[in-house]
Amino acid sequence: MNYESLSYLDIALAASLLCVNAGLSIFYRLGTAKRLLVAATRMIVQLTLVGLVLKALFTAMSPWLTLLAAVVMVGFAGREAMARQDRSFVGFWGYGLGTVSMLVAAGIVTIFALSTQFHADPWYDPRYAIPVLGMILGNTMTGVSLALDRLLSEADSGRAKIEARLALGHTFRDAMQGPLRSAMRAGLIPTVNAMAAAGLVSLPGMMAGQILAGVEPVEAVKYQILIMFLIAGGTALGVFYSVMMALRRLSDERQRLRLDRLRLPQ
Amino acid sequence: MLKVRQLSRSHLQPMDIELAAGECLSIRGPSGAGKSLFLRAIADLDPCAGDVSLNDQARDSMPACDWRKLVTYVPAESGWWADTVATHFDEPDIASGYLLRFGFPDDALSWAVDRLSTGERQRLGLLRAIVQGPRVLLLDEPTSALDPEVTAKVEGVLREKLDAGVGIIMVTHDAAQAKRLAHRRFLVRDGALSEETS
Numbered sequence: 001m002n003y004e005s006l007s008y009l010d011i012a013l014a015a016s017l018l019c020v021n022a023g024l025s026i027f028y029r030l031g032t033a034k035r036l037l038v039a040a041t042r043m044i045v046q047l048t049l050v051g052l053v054l055k056a057l058f059t060a061m062s063p064w065l066t067l068l069a070a071v072v073m074v075g076f077a078g079r080e081a082m083a084r085q086d087r088s089f090v091g092f093w094g095y096g097l098g099t100v101s102m103l104v105a106a107g108i109v110t111i112f113a114l115s116t117q118f119h120a121d122p123w124y125d126p127r128y129a130i131p132v133l134g135m136i137l138g139n140t141m142t143g144v145s146l147a148l149d150r151l152l153s154e155a156d157s158g159r160a161k162i163e164a165r166l167a168l169g170h171t172f173r174d175a176m177q178g179p180l181r182s183a184m185r186a187g188l189i190p191t192v193n194a195m196a197a198a199g200l201v202s203l204p205g206m207m208a209g210q211i212l213a214g215v216e217p218v219e220a221v222k223y224q225i226l227i228m229f230l231i232a233g234g235t236a237l238g239v240f241y242s243v244m245m246a247l248r249r250l251s252d253e254r255q256r257l258r259l260d261r262l263r264l265p266q
Numbered sequence: 267m268l269k270v271r272q273l274s275r276s277h278l279q280p281m282d283i284e285l286a287a288g289e290c291l292s293i294r295g296p297s298g299a300g301k302s303l304f305l306r307a308i309a310d311l312d313p314c315a316g317d318v319s320l321n322d323q324a325r326d327s328m329p330a331c332d333w334r335k336l337v338t339y340v341p342a343e344s345g346w347w348a349d350t351v352a353t354h355f356d357e358p359d360i361a362s363g364y365l366l367r368f369g370f371p372d373d374a375l376s377w378a379v380d381r382l383s384t385g386e387r388q389r390l391g392l393l394r395a396i397v398q399g400p401r402v403l404l405l406d407e408p409t410s411a412l413d414p415e416v417t418a419k420v421e422g423v424l425r426e427k428l429d430a431g432v433g434i435i436m437v438t439h440d441a442a443q444a445k446r447l448a449h450r451r452f453l454v455r456d457g458a459l460s461e462e463t464s
Contacts (some may be wrong), residue, residue: 029458160345167309168395169335254310254330 147187
């Protein structure tokens with residue numbers, strides 16, 4: 001492949017853009033300089049570490065180390081998903097709900113993709129497994145956290161509506177119809193939007209990266225379509241599963257609305 | 267008809283109460299004493315313990331939604347989950363028969379929920395429960411937002427339901443209303459229920 005390696009000078013040049021922004025922020029006292037710099041530093045450290053970890057993983061080619069990396073990724077995704085929610089469950093389920101549903105959804109879709117479409121040999125080859133899981137997980141995380149946030153905050157703010165229906169003898173599922181629908185919609189909108197805008201407004205990152213690395217555009221597009229399907233499938237599965245689990249956790253065997261299981265907003 | 271034995275929940279002491287068919291009980295007490303919590307516990311809307319039964323059928327032996335259709339809690343401020351009034355009624359035909367008696371014109375069911383006044387919401391919230399034919403109504407200040415004239419209309423309908431054998435437990439701050447409707451009067455204080463004499 002006609003692929004050009006980047007020099008550190010190239011990266012430093014790109015980083016100078018951020019310095020300009022930081023300078024503007026300091027000059028106009030916008031208060032964003034510190035945040036920008038902290039986030040940029042985090043990104044540099046995180047990505048560098050990931051690069052080293054990936055390099056080690058690719059050399060080791062061990063299924064167990066790959067699995068460990070995958071579990072760690074899901075664990076971080078679960079934490080991040082919870083941090084993005086205004087309301088969450090108390091106790092284990094605050095963290096467990098998003099994490100378990102991402103584990104299930106991203107796990108199923110990744111294994112499905114690796115074992116059928118990618119022809120990796122062996123199928124767990126980390127060179128395929130980790131990037132595919134990463135892309136699916138990142139999007140599933142966004143969908144799951146948006147959906148759970150919407151479901152729980154609408155259950156909380158819509159208590160009078162929901163309990164009015166429960167008091168009239170409607171089932172909990174019926175009473176939650178409104179929040180359920182808007183949670184599903186909130187979770188899937190980013191994916192639907194990404195598919196709708198793909199190519200016209202934005203060149204998806206993976207495809208752009210492949211083209212920069214010298215891959216034929218048509219081949220890159222085929223890969224991108226495949227990934228889009230995997231992302232959409234994983235996100236929809238994760239959103240559905242997490243919302244259904246949250247619905248069960250929001251109620252009990254007597255079909256009550258159990259807002260006492262939610263953490264008070266900070 | 268309705269038997270409540272040692273019903274306990276958070277913030278309340280265990281309570282016993284018995285309600286006969288066609289009987290109306292009133293409950294009064296200072297704000298925050300737990301009157302609404304008591305009604306919600308009977309309707310099984312909050313976690314609670316104790317034996318509750320209707321015509322000797324235990325509450326726990328039937329699905330919670332069936333129980334709440336029979337023993338229906340009506341809060342002072344009802345929630346509305348759809349845009350028009352009619353959507354909130356399973357059988358709008360039965361409901362429209364009551365409209366006039368609750369002081370509404372014929373087309374009230376087609377109204378938008380957004381333009382309802384507090385009093386209109388309160389009456390329609392009660393109507394919504396009544397048309398489902400519950401055996402027991404748990405009413406939380408059913409006329410708190412109504413003027414005396416409309417209150418009299420609502421009480422007329424409630425009296426008719428009592429005559430038809432429906433039992434009513436009613437939280438009310440209005441002592442005169444309790445005198446007019448209730449056969450027995452109770453007081454909740456510091457989470458404990460006691461019957462008022464005279």
